[in-house]
Amino acid sequence: xxxxxxxxxxxxxxxxxxxxxxxxxxxxxxxxxxxxxxxxxxxxxxxxxxxxxxxxxxxxxxxxxxxxxxxxxxxxxxxxxxxxxxxxxxxxxxxxxxxxxxxxxxxxxxxxxxxxxxxxxxxxxxxxxxxxxxxxxxxxxxxxxxxxxxxxxxxxxxxxxxxxxxxxxxxxxxxxxxxxxxxxxxxxxxxxxxxxxxxxxxxxxxxxxxxxxxxxxxxxxxxxxxxxxxxxxxxxxxxxxxxxxxxxxxxxxxxxxxxxxxxxxxxxxxxxxxxxxxxxxxxxxxxxxxxxxxxxxxxxxxxxxxxxxxxxxxxxxxxxxxxxxxxxxxxxxxxxxxxxxxxxxxxxxxxxxxxxxxxxxxxxxxxxxxxxxxxxxxxxxxxxxxxxxxxxxxxxxxxxxxxxxxxxxxxxxxxxxxxxxxxxxxxxxxxxxxxxxxxxxxxxxxxxxxxxxxxxxxxxxxxxxxxxxxxxxxxxxxxxxxxxxxxxxxxxxxxxxxxxxxxxxxxxxxxxxxxxxxxxxxxxxxxxxxxxxxxxxxxxxxxxxxxxxxxxxxxxxxxxxxxxxxxxxxxxxxxxxxxxxxxxxxxxxxxxxxxxxxxxxxxxxxxxxxxxxxxxxxxxxxxxxxxxxxxxxxxxxxxxxxxxxxxxxxxxxxxxxxxxxxxxxxxxxxxxxxxxxxxxxxxxxxxx
Numbered sequence: 001x002x003x004x005x006x007x008x009x010x011x012x013x014x015x016x017x018x019x020x021x022x023x024x025x026x027x028x029x030x031x032x033x034x035x036x037x038x039x040x041x042x043x044x045x046x047x048x049x050x051x052x053x054x055x056x057x058x059x060x061x062x063x064x065x066x067x068x069x070x071x072x073x074x075x076x077x078x079x080x081x082x083x084x085x086x087x088x089x090x091x092x093x094x095x096x097x098x099x100x101x102x103x104x105x106x107x108x109x110x111x112x113x114x115x116x117x118x119x120x121x122x123x124x125x126x127x128x129x130x131x132x133x134x135x136x137x138x139x140x141x142x143x144x145x146x147x148x149x150x151x152x153x154x155x156x157x158x159x160x161x162x163x164x165x166x167x168x169x170x171x172x173x174x175x176x177x178x179x180x181x182x183x184x185x186x187x188x189x190x191x192x193x194x195x196x197x198x199x200x201x202x203x204x205x206x207x208x209x210x211x212x213x214x215x216x217x218x219x220x221x222x223x224x225x226x227x228x229x230x231x232x233x234x235x236x237x238x239x240x241x242x243x244x245x246x247x248x249x250x251x252x253x254x255x256x257x258x259x260x261x262x263x264x265x266x267x268x269x270x271x272x273x274x275x276x277x278x279x280x281x282x283x284x285x286x287x288x289x290x291x292x293x294x295x296x297x298x299x300x301x302x303x304x305x306x307x308x309x310x311x312x313x314x315x316x317x318x319x320x321x322x323x324x325x326x327x328x329x330x331x332x333x334x335x336x337x338x339x340x341x342x343x344x345x346x347x348x349x350x351x352x353x354x355x356x357x358x359x360x361x362x363x364x365x366x367x368x369x370x371x372x373x374x375x376x377x378x379x380x381x382x383x384x385x386x387x388x389x390x391x392x393x394x395x396x397x398x399x400x401x402x403x404x405x406x407x408x409x410x411x412x413x414x415x416x417x418x419x420x421x422x423x424x425x426x427x428x429x430x431x432x433x434x435x436x437x438x439x440x441x442x443x444x445x446x447x448x449x450x451x452x453x454x455x456x457x458x459x460x461x462x463x464x465x466x467x468x469x470x471x472x473x474x475x476x477x478x479x480x481x482x483x484x485x486x487x488x489x490x491x492x493x494x495x496x497x498x499x500x501x502x503x504x505x506x507x508x509x510x511x512x513x514x515x516x517x518x519x520x521x522x523x524x525x526x527x528x529x530x531x532x533x534x535x536x537x538x539x540x541x542x543x544x545x546x547x548x549x550x551x552x553x554x555x556x557x558x559x560x561x562x563x564x565x566x567x568x569x570x571x572x573x574x575x576x577x578x579x580x581x582x583x584x585x586x587x588x589x590x591x592x593x594x595x596x597x598x599x600x601x602x603x604x605x606x607x608x609x610x611x612x613x614x615x616x617x618x619x620x621x622x623x624x625x626x627x628x629x630x631x632x633x634x635x636x637x638x639x640x641x642x643x644x645x646x647x648x649x650x651x652x653x654x655x656x657x658x659x660x661x662x663x664x665x666x667x668x669x670x671x672x673x674x675x676x677x678x679x680x681x682x683x684x685x686x687x688x
Contacts, residue, residue, distance in 0.1 A: 131157045139266070143251050148266040153195075153236045161234045165193040171595065172252060172268055174242045174447070175276035176200055176226045178581045179484035181663060182588025183274055183595075184233050191599035194235030195268065197254060201226050201239050204298055205667065206581055207658055210342040210630075213295070213304040214350040215683035221670035223298060224663045238268070242447045245273065245454070247475050272479060274591055275451065275464065275472070279442035279485035279579065288410035292438035295339055304435065308347070309687040311434040312355070315363055328434040329367045332415050334407050335439035336373030336380070338629045341390060343437055344371050345632035348397050354683045370400040370431055372417055374440075377403055379636070381578070382627055383643040386636040393631045405429075410436060442579050448486045463488040468533055468619035469594075469611075470587060478598075478613055481591055484584035489620070491533050491574050494567040500525050501560070516557040519547050529567075534621030535577075539570045577622050590620045628654055 133156060139148040156162050169192055173180045176198035184194070202223040211217040230237045240256040251267040258264050281294050293307065294300050311328040314320055320328070331347055333340045351367050371378060371394070377387040378394075378401060394401050405419040408428075415431045444452070444462060452458045457474030458465050464482040465473045466489055472480045473490060498512050504521060505512045517525065523543050530537040540546070550566045551558055558566070577583050597616040626639035635654035637644040644650065655675070662668045 143267045150266055150268050168193045169271035171272045172270040173274045176203055177278050179276035179584035179588035182585045183592040184229055186589045186592025188596040189233035194233055196230050197238045197240055197242055199241045209301055210346045212301040214346045216678055217674045219298050221674050224667055244450050275482040276484045277445055277447055277486050280445050282441035282443040286407055289438055291410050291412050292436045294438055306687050307435050327432040330433050331369045332431050332433040332436045333371045336371055336378030340439040341378055342630045344369055344399055345630050348632050372402045372405045374406050382638045385643045386638050389645040390631045397632055442485050465490045469613045470620050483587035485579040488576050491535050492571055493533055494571055513560045516559045518557055522547050522558055534619055535574055536570055539573050
């Protein structure tokens with residue numbers, strides 16, 4: 001047997017393995033790339049084993065667990081954690097994408113703004129012929145004083161809507177405040193030919209007026225041109241003052257000073273009249289108020305800002321004596337109501353936050369703020385908890401609150417007042433001042449006084465009395481309305497007792513004075529009272545208790561005298577509505593909707609007997625939504641019995657409420673920018 005050589009043995013083995021060696025094996029499944037992973041990492045076999053077990057193959061799991069990663073590949077398709085460099089690159093990419101998106105957005109916005117701005121510039125078109133009525137250019141003369149009567153306006157025929165309104169009833173609104181604007185926003189403009197008469201050609205957002213006195217807000221952020229509001233209802237605006245209303249002739253005497261020093265006078269006719277002229281500050285008979293500043297208009301706020309800055313500048317002069325410097329830096333507020341309290345708080349914020357940034361620091365130690373209040377505490381119309389908090393807050397801020405103090409005279413450089421101490425002894429004191437703000441209630445303006453004096457039915461000498469439908473008592477029924485601070489609702493229920501009992505007297509065939517009411521009849525009368533006088537509803541919640549309490553003879557009925565005493569007690573409990581923007585706004589909304597319903601009733605040619613106002617719309621009912629006030633980087637809220645006080649959170653909530661109540665998007669944008677400017681650059685301390 002031939003010996004097997006190594007060569008022959010190798011050939012034999014090669015021949016046996018021939019099919020396997022030269023056949024094409026199946027292509028291996030490609031695996032994803034796995035870069036930057038160390039081949040000895042223990043995560044590879046663990047991850048490979050876990051994936052393989054999920055796939056249901058233990059053998060494959062054992063095989064995969066022994067594999068090592070070489071050359072940056074992965075095992076079984078499992079991605080390994082990225083390196084720090086990889087994570088940094090991804091974050092950089094995301095940051096770059098965000099920055100790019102932001103830049104793109106800003107570029108688009110800026111480009112869009114310039115495109116829009118370019119469309120606002122217009123070339124002068126060729127002059128066109130404009131139709132004008134002869135009465136608009138040359139009004140006819142008439143009336144008690146033989147003055148021009150403004151029956152047609154220069155812009156009556158500027159549009160088709162204006163031409164159509166010429167046949168509509170002429171609605172005249174006196175004033176441009178909260179009540180007047182609310183009427184314009186709630187009336188159907190196609191029902192009336194509307195005219196607004198006011199000496200101020202803007203609407204003023206009065207709740208934020210104290211903020212404008214110290215530069216927290218700019219003046220233009222608080223005003224909205226009244227012509228923009230009037231234009232939305234296709235109406236007319238006259239910058240003039242109403243002086244007298246002649247009810248029998250349906251004429252309003254209007255005047256406007258001319259540049260030469262004289263006056264332009266004319267009449268404006270009306271079919272419906274809404275008096276919303278507001279009020280002026282109440283002097284309470286105190287002498288020397290010509291030395292005080294008031295806070296009712298935007299011009300008042302401008303004067304106060306100028307005087308505050310002027311006093312600070314004079315206090316910095318080396319020639320100013322110490323006594324004079326102390327006087328200049330003494331600020332006195334007469335009145336502890338919302339306006340006086342908010343002005344004192346805003347003034348303190350200015351002195352505490354911005355004074356030392358641009359003025360000598362020694363001035364901060366010399367500044368003093370005093371609040372003179374005739375009542376026992378400030379914000380006396382608010383909840384006691386709120387008044388206490390505001391007073392403690394002022395004490396913490398070193399604002400001097402002088403309660404039970406009445407101003408007797410205001411001199412050129414000091415305030416003279418009397419104050420009652422805890423023992424009841426009255427002391428006379430003086431306060432030097434550099435600025436004195438007078439904010440102690442409201443009083444009638446001149447046209448309001450004339451209306452009250454011309455009507456015999458008017459018994460209140462401080463405001464125009466209206467019924468629950470806001471119609472002026474004594475004026476022709478359904479023609480003249482009054483809303484806002486210039487008016488008050490007469491709620492004398494006792495005067496209508498005969499009217500309430502008349503139907504029962506007829507049924508029983510007895511005189512009214514001899515009528516007696518059962519409980520069911522009393523409940524029906526109580527329901528009628530609540531419908532006619534909504535403000536009395538608060539005092540008629542438990543009619544059964546009232547019936548038992550006032551049935552003094554225990555007869556089971558209420559006679560005429562017992563019912564009279566009951567209604568008189570209800571009259572005494574009812575208080576007049578507050579002279580606030582909230583009340584004027586609600587009354588304006590009410591009148592706008594009522595006039596729309598009245599126009600609709602007349603359009604449908606409704607034949608009615610009785611009070612048409614009462615038939616088409618319910619009496620006015622005031623809903624108090626709450627009161628709020630700013631007390632210096634804090635705010636207080638009185639919400640129908642629920643009080644809330646706080647610091648910055650409450651302050652931002654206070655801002656949010658007034659921000660939402662702003663009359664237009666324009667004023668909201670300006671308010672936001674002013675608050676942002678104050679936070680970034682401080683308050684404006686310029687004297688312009």
